[in-house]
Amino acid sequence: MNDWSLPRQFAGESPYSTAAQSTQSKTLRPRLEDADTVGTSICPFCAVGCSQLVYAKKGRPIHVEGDPRSPINQGTLCPKGAGTLGLLTSPLRLNYVQYRAPHSTKWERKPLDWAMERIAQITKRTRDETFTHTLPDGSAVNHTLGIASIGGATMDNEENYLIKKFFGGGLGMVGIENQARI
Template identity: 45%
Template sequence: MARFSPLEWPVVRQLRSGDLLGRGPAVTSQRTREQAPRTSTADRVVQSVCPYCAVGCGQRVYVKDEKVVQIEGDPDSPISRGRLCPKGSASEQLVNAPGRQTRVLYRAPRATEWQHLDLDTAVDMITDRVLEARRNGWQDADEQGRPLRRTMGLAALGGATLDNEENYLIKKLFTAAGAIQIENQARI
């Protein structure tokens, strides 16, 4: 550690730097002067939308070496104008959390352990189950012969982290599959 010099006393620094009110460089420590924001070292900036609710606040995602280093509000967003709620401000932690799952986990019925599956296998399993549930719950007509063309074997419950576009696509998908029980957590 360097020896402290009287020239570094705050009052002396104020007089030497011309910062007589002590609101500028005279009160800035050496450590503060050496620091740089995480955003200044980013390789690129990607525009995104906050994943937490249906408001759709704009975000700027700062990426360095293909890793997210910072997420801030996007001032160009007409929705949020650069502001984020506390959850949106902390969404960098969602991306970089050490416990974040990046592979598909599956636990077979009555099994006690999870196993890793590749994505294609998982999608095939989901497809088979959706088609079977649709087939088993299909109602072509009611007791009077009126056409129903629906299934009671499928239902959808969307979460509040989905934005309007995702909810629209989910509604279209499940309606096309014949489901009539389609709801969203934000309405419940």
């Protein structure tokens, strides 16, 4: 017997039916039925801030789509945003800190707390060693040329403002730049 809806309709089923059904389509289930959690997120690829819905099963993401409640993207995602699931689930993604000591030829796995403390200590040491209070003519500058910051395209205006205030005003960095070109 042919399983297409048109032959079935000619065989006596309602000719007004617009539902094409087959044996296979009757067994299909909604693709997100297995999700046990739905969370919200922000797309990581640019500073627009598109909202996303992240569907997960047993703590692992299985699907990402635009959040229709968002006034920014209204449920849509650009091609980069639509690729967020690949970013989250790639077998090449590192989910831990890798450290290579000076002059070493190998990488070591380190705890995140260790890495954050090391970054803070090196930043403080470098700032203290390179900080200039005044120029030779006596002009106050209170800055360091020993460290700098470069931001990424995912930072929005508010984040850049805070970075400028903290790094420039707090640490005295002069070299603060943002790579906002995508």
